[in-house]
Amino acid sequence: MAEQERVWTAALVVIGDEILSGRTQDKNVAQLASWLNVQGIRLAEVRIVGDREDAIVKAVNTLRARNDYLFTTGGIGPTHDDITVDAIAAALGRGVVHHPQALAVLERYYETRGGMTDARARMARVPEGADLIENRVSGAPGIHVENIFIMAGVPHITAGMLDRLTGTLEGGRPVVSGTIGCWVAESEVADLLRATEKAHEGVSIGSYPFFRDGRTGANFVARSPDEAVVGTCLAALTAALEADGRVVVPGGI
């Protein structure tokens, strides 16, 4: 009998008034989710909060306790609205210190960019005892403390930080997904989807309808850590749809 597989989970707290005001379209949820999949870690929940210490503290403390990892994005720049480090330090009951290595990195980065200032030195502040996550794009590093990973708000900077973390976090088997597309209204095949999912243990099937070129279609995505079962499941679904006279597009539409 197979041992029950341990599922590793992460949560994300997106920090920033600019997301809640609609000014900025978040891209870090999708980016982090995709990266976590490859590490064998499931993104279990996300909260988006404004630039307010109490909201950040509460979200961080709730989510870090019930997930293996907690990521945050946003609020680590040099300006007055960047309060993530202070809020997380408060959440952990730690002080805030200037990290000597971060200071050195910033000194070097700003040497040819107008020199160090107090505001720039702010970006070297970390919760006491924290490690740094290298940022090759813009100098100011990310921060790792306990099970928390503090990342930038700008997506391509966070991408670089995630790149540095690749392969360093313990996870389980990556979730594998496969997709088929079909020009069918999902409501016509709802029973078939339910039955197919039930017949393939450990697989979840998502149904994603769309309207394109005046036609109704849907993509069906099977997900499981077991690649073989994803294949079997999609093969069964394809056969059933084709037996019903539907045209199936492997890989999705």
Add this chain to the structure above:
Amino acid sequence: MAEQERVWTAALVVIGDEILSGRTQDKNVAQLASWLNVQGIRLAEVRIVGDREDAIVKAVNTLRARNDYLFTTGGIGPTHDDITVDAIAAALGRGVVHHPQALAVLERYYETRGGMTDARARMARVPEGADLIENRVSGAPGIHVENIFIMAGVPHITAGMLDRLTGTLEGGRPVVSGTIGCWVAESEVADLLRATEKAHEGVSIGSYPFFRDGRTGANFVARSPDEAVVGTCLAALTAALEADGRVVVPGGI
């Protein structure tokens, strides 16, 4: 002395494994946030949860209690992974019924599209006592119950539902925002931003750095329900930046 202005808030629960798996880029947060601004309602917090009843119930019950309005997006289609209605009914301690008007709408919509089925009738299920929100795009309506607005996951369907709700929700004065751009590293003007924000009561200034064409710049966004103060604040910031020899771009870069 001016009476303390009442601030109206809303929360959003985004429901769907496809968002947490990274398969689908959410667009409803930004869309709802922008729409709420115009209604004079502030989007105060967002949670993204998977297709799991316990997670939905908990998020809905926490957020509906502490906000004037709660919106949800996703999980109201005809398939097995669409459990939003059941979860919200459970959260409210209400039963689930087929809404007669929703059934009629769906009968009419599917008359020329293969006819009604059990799966399609699922989309007429609502928490007992709920009202409908018209959906001109694809038939299946949104749902309004207590202070909860249950919307579609597909952004353009939700757009249509929001359009129906425009002007029907009580709110305060809309938050007005104004933007200026400047080719400057935000870290060079952090003190100026902080001082300018402090000097203009009720205004928040956000700083949004970017790297473009090899140059560093930032947009500064002032927000307040008081349009005049937004103008005064940005004029002061512009004057200070220009006095410092910076080029300011009205409207942002």
